[in-house]
Amino acid sequence: MPLPKAELHLHIEGTLEPELAFALAARNGVQLPYPDTEALRSAYLFDDLQSFLDLYYALMAVLRTEDDFTDLTDAYLTRAAAQGVRHAEIFFDPQAHTARGVPIGTVIDGIARALDRSEDRHGISTRLIMCFLRDLSAASALETLDAARPHLHRITAVGLDSAEAGHPPSKFREVYEAAGALGLRKVAHAGEEGPPEYIREALDVLGVERIDHGLRCIEDSELVARLARERVPLTLCPLSNVRLKVIDVLEDHPLRQLMDAGLLCTVNSDDPAYFGGYVGDTFHAVREALDLDHERLRELARNSFVAAFLQDDEERRTRLLAEVDAYDFAGESGF
Numbered sequence: 001m002p003l004p005k006a007e008l009h010l011h012i013e014g015t016l017e018p019e020l021a022f023a024l025a026a027r028n029g030v031q032l033p034y035p036d037t038e039a040l041r042s043a044y045l046f047d048d049l050q051s052f053l054d055l056y057y058a059l060m061a062v063l064r065t066e067d068d069f070t071d072l073t074d075a076y077l078t079r080a081a082a083q084g085v086r087h088a089e090i091f092f093d094p095q096a097h098t099a100r101g102v103p104i105g106t107v108i109d110g111i112a113r114a115l116d117r118s119e120d121r122h123g124i125s126t127r128l129i130m131c132f133l134r135d136l137s138a139a140s141a142l143e144t145l146d147a148a149r150p151h152l153h154r155i156t157a158v159g160l161d162s163a164e165a166g167h168p169p170s171k172f173r174e175v176y177e178a179a180g181a182l183g184l185r186k187v188a189h190a191g192e193e194g195p196p197e198y199i200r201e202a203l204d205v206l207g208v209e210r211i212d213h214g215l216r217c218i219e220d221s222e223l224v225a226r227l228a229r230e231r232v233p234l235t236l237c238p239l240s241n242v243r244l245k246v247i248d249v250l251e252d253h254p255l256r257q258l259m260d261a262g263l264l265c266t267v268n269s270d271d272p273a274y275f276g277g278y279v280g281d282t283f284h285a286v287r288e289a290l291d292l293d294h295e296r297l298r299e300l301a302r303n304s305f306v307a308a309f310l311q312d313d314e315e316r317r318t319r320l321l322a323e324v325d326a327y328d329f330a331g332e333s334g335f
């Protein structure tokens with residue numbers, strides 16, 4: 001049994017493996033601009049966040065029906081369960097679908113069908129986080145929140161993703177205020193490609209409870225001290241950072257420094273179909289590259305449950321934390 005863990009930074013559209021992309025393309029009569037899965041996979045060489053996003057949005061053309069979203073989500077949950085995931089908080093990008101004429105209800109109902117049976121089928125509890133695309137307008141984000149109103153019982157939190165540079169969190173003050181008034185929790189991508197100042201804005205202007213990525217806080221020692229003092233969780237994605245050239249090599253990742261500074265760090269897979277690994281693979285990779293011992297890995301797993309939106313099921317959090325504490329690395333085959 002692998003080390004039990006929560007995944008808190010996972011874009012469901014980023015779990016679209018080439019094989020499923022081609023299967024859905026055939027089912028929906030969509031022509032992909034690649035001859036086969038191998039050719040598609042070989043296109044997964046990115047220069048930066050934008051070059052990844054271009055392919056990520058283009059491939060979404062194959063996602064059209066409720067069944068497509070259910071199949072996508074089921075495939076992720078199956079892979080995640082095999083790598084020890086016991087709780088997953090899943091991002092989705094409604095605007096990337098509504099812009100193509102797919103109704104938000106189709107997206108949410110399709111994902112939710114897989115989530116509703118996830119605990120029984122996969123042993124994974126789930127939450128859904130609706131992200132606004134920050135390179136679209138603030139008005140479009142407000143329209144999206146409005147369109148999601150009939151589905152809010154399915155949604156735990158709002159998030160902010162897509163191209164970061166030039167799109168500061170403060171652009172979305174109004175929609176985050178409205179989301180908060182509706183009882184939604186708040187997270188935001190900040191400090192991935194954008195500057196440390198965006199992390200401050202996400203906290204102070206948007207009132208987020210967690211920062212997604214956030215690794216560029218390392219450039220600002222006062223900010224690092226604040227994040228440690230306030231126990232703000234970071235959902236780090238080390239394999240993503242290498243693939244999108246935020247850092248050169250995994251050995252350069254600031255995870256260990258941030259843990260040493262007392263930050264509540266978690267590791268996650270972001271868009272695992274594109275970045276070379278799911279969350280268990282990520283644990284393996286950081287262990288090797290950063291020479292983390294078993295107690296560091298246990299701390300990361302603990303943190304993932306501490307930072308999870310499990311306030312409505314503290315019993316489950318307690319149980320999962322106890323499983324992490326009791327985990328015997330020596331007797332187990334992987335993590």
Ligand code: ADE
Pocket residue numbers: 011014049056161162163189192240270271
């Ligand atoms: N959407 C999917 N993955 C993303 C990432 N790493 N950063 C910003 N937006 C994203």
Ligand code: ZN
Pocket residue numbers: 009010011161189212270
């Ligand atoms: Zn992300």
